[in-house]
Amino acid sequence: MKKVIVSVFGPDRPGILAAVSRILHEQDCNIENVTQTILQSEFSGSFIADTPESLTADALCCCFSRILTPMRLQVHVKYLEVAVPALSGVASEPFVITTRGPDRKGLVAGITHVIASYGVNVTHLQAVFKGGDNPGDNIMIYEVDVPVNIDAHIFHRDLQDRAAELGLVISIQHRRIFEAINRV
Amino acid sequence: MLSTSEIVSTLEMLQNEHLDVRTVTLGINLLDCVSHDIHQFKDRIYSRITGLAADLVRVCNQIGDKYGIPVVNKRISISPMAVAGAPFSSEQLVEVAKVLNDAAVSVNVDFIGGFTALVQKGIARGDRALIEAIPQALAETERVCASVNVASTRAGINMDAVLLMGKIIREAARRTAHQDGLACAKLCVFANIPEDIPFMAGAYLGVGEADAVINVGVSGPGVVKKAIDRAIAADPRLDLGRLSEIIKRTAYKVTRVGELIGREVASVLGIRFGVVDLSLAPTPNVGDSVGEIFQSLGLKSIGVPGSTAALAMLNDAVKKGGAFASSHVGGLSGAFIPVSEDLNIEAAARSGQLTIEKLEAMTSVCSVGLDMVAIPGDTSEETIAAIIADEMAIGVINKKTTATRLIPVPGKKAGDSAFFGGLLGQSVIMPVNNAEGDNPFIRLGGLIPAPIQSMNN
Numbered sequence: 199m200k201k202v203i204v205s206v207f208g209p210d211r212p213g214i215l216a217a218v219s220r221i222l223h224e225q226d227c228n229i230e231n232v233t234q235t236i237l238q239s240e241f242s243g244s245f246i247a248d249t250p251e252s253l254t255a256d257a258l259c260c261c262f263s264r265i266l267t268p269m270r271l272q273v274h275v276k277y278l279e280v281a282v283p284a285l286s287g288v289a290s291e292p293f294v295i296t297t298r299g300p301d302r303k304g305l306v307a308g309i310t311h312v313i314a315s316y317g318v319n320v321t322h323l324q325a326v327f328k329g330g331d332n333p334g335d336n337i338m339i340y341e342v343d344v345p346v347n348i349d350a351h352i353f354h355r356d357l358q359d360r361a362a363e364l365g366l367v368i369s370i371q372h373r374r375i376f377e378a379i380n381r382v
Numbered sequence: 383m384l385s386t387s388e389i390v391s392t393l394e395m396l397q398n399e400h401l402d403v404r405t406v407t408l409g410i411n412l413l414d415c416v417s418h419d420i421h422q423f424k425d426r427i428y429s430r431i432t433g434l435a436a437d438l439v440r441v442c443n444q445i446g447d448k449y450g451i452p453v454v455n456k457r458i459s460i461s462p463m464a465v466a467g468a469p470f471s472s473e474q475l476v477e478v479a480k481v482l483n484d485a486a487v488s489v490n491v492d493f494i495g496g497f498t499a500l501v502q503k504g505i506a507r508g509d510r511a512l513i514e515a516i517p518q519a520l521a522e523t524e525r526v527c528a529s530v531n532v533a534s535t536r537a538g539i540n541m542d543a544v545l546l547m548g549k550i551i552r553e554a555a556r557r558t559a560h561q562d563g564l565a566c567a568k569l570c571v572f573a574n575i576p577e578d579i580p581f582m583a584g585a586y587l588g589v590g591e592a593d594a595v596i597n598v599g600v601s602g603p604g605v606v607k608k609a610i611d612r613a614i615a616a617d618p619r620l621d622l623g624r625l626s627e628i629i630k631r632t633a634y635k636v637t638r639v640g641e642l643i644g645r646e647v648a649s650v651l652g653i654r655f656g657v658v659d660l661s662l663a664p665t666p667n668v669g670d671s672v673g674e675i676f677q678s679l680g681l682k683s684i685g686v687p688g689s690t691a692a693l694a695m696l697n698d699a700v701k702k703g704g705a706f707a708s709s710h711v712g713g714l715s716g717a718f719i720p721v722s723e724d725l726n727i728e729a730a731a732r733s734g735q736l737t738i739e740k741l742e743a744m745t746s747v748c749s750v751g752l753d754m755v756a757i758p759g760d761t762s763e764e765t766i767a768a769i770i771a772d773e774m775a776i777g778v779i780n781k782k783t784t785a786t787r788l789i790p791v792p793g794k795k796a797g798d799s800a801f802f803g804g805l806l807g808q809s810v811i812m813p814v815n816n817a818e819g820d821n822p823f824i825r826l827g828g829l830i831p832a833p834i835q836s837m838n839n
Contacts, residue, residue: 296389322383339389354447369393371450373384378638379395380388 201278208271210241290343299366400604407580409587431485459585460496468508479519495585497528520565521557527583533573533774539830548767559792562800573777595656598644602636633703659713660704664724666807673726685736694747716749722809
């Protein structure tokens, strides 16, 4: 069996997941993972599925386009390559980096530049910028895996320096604290 | 994946509501350091303390940084010195206190507790030597804390010890008259003292404990107040049953923080984790006050009619939340109402809305007692002892811990101000009413027998 990853995006409306999953089922594919989100009014979803040997990515893409294009959705299909772990097998600890502060251009770029420069991997990002000066309306939450072999103290310091330059208040905390406080 | 609300609410607690770990306290057993030779004993306890606690502060800071939760104080509790140092004289025990202070300075902890005697049923020779050493020991050290357990539900109230403590407190105040009697702020008199308190000044390591143990004291009055405020703003018709539920849930969160930090500190140090003490402990900062919770609940001030009921509800809800959050809850675990350490409570005392008599009533439903109460410097030994006896009776009969930390401020009278500094805060001096004349009752001495409640085998 081959695996494909199908990316679908476009204006949100009822029936997108039903349409994508029906096509995959009709083409004898088995869905392994799905994630979807709605950003403002835009739907974005990714599907990983096992496909029959005889089904090509191009053929599958055609099937999708026939149904989804009239729904103003765009589709991308590609074979899934053998995965190399994001941190190449280096042990890591899950942290949550949170920033709050007024919106301006370059906030995500500024923070992710520091994160990337230490080889820290972002596993999930939520960012909301409603504008204005209310820090609570402008928040970025990065869930990251921090390799255990980096100097966490210097990483934290550099993040804090960058955040200060950007006018942000930043917190860097091990994920476990949020689980301990909020979950039974 | 964490939800945004989980993350934002946690950050609010940390950044705006003073959530912190108030203390990580390393308990150290000193009983096998015992020696008839004072020099050997001092060497042994210094080595033991500085050896075991060498990394305490560094590890606490490191783990505090990791979770974004400040560990405000790092402290040490030791085996009761009246036991470990039983062969020694008062003069020698003062030397021991100085060694303890040196050890605390060496490992950079702010307090070391356990200059302690347990005399609820009788005073042994070593106990008396230690108690008589307390005034000088506390006056000539900065970081040593002392406690004396004079009563228990199983033993009754040792009125000889109570009277002795009246004298000792007066003497401790006299020796630190230039600091408003500061030594008394480092001295607690207890009934039913727990063996695992992480909070000062009452911390010591019980004789039933292991070689070393990490106990954690969490805090969070600001978190509780804000949770109440938010709930009432969202629904002004909330009744006390639902408010109690909100306090309980908040206490759960606070306790979970303490247990997480404590267990990790213990793991890194290779020391057993003991308990979380989930007390609401205020500091002299706005927004970190137990007194403010009373106002959020609708009372004009702590001390007005209704305060005891409010405190009973608060204390019970805190215990319930904490008990669900951790199977290892210990220490005092409840709400503290230390007058000088809480701006709001001090203001209530200053305005006259809170009196010693009302405080005493409230201590029947909270976790400690008459805590950090400054009283006139001319209050007699007998009157101090009588106040202690009343407080001990509440603890003994109700099978709970009670304590006093009374500070007769030398040269000052009711209405004057006393300044202790730092976490100990400052306070108006509260009047002691109806204390004129002799008090032959307190001089009768002996043991008030254990109450019928003790016969539960």
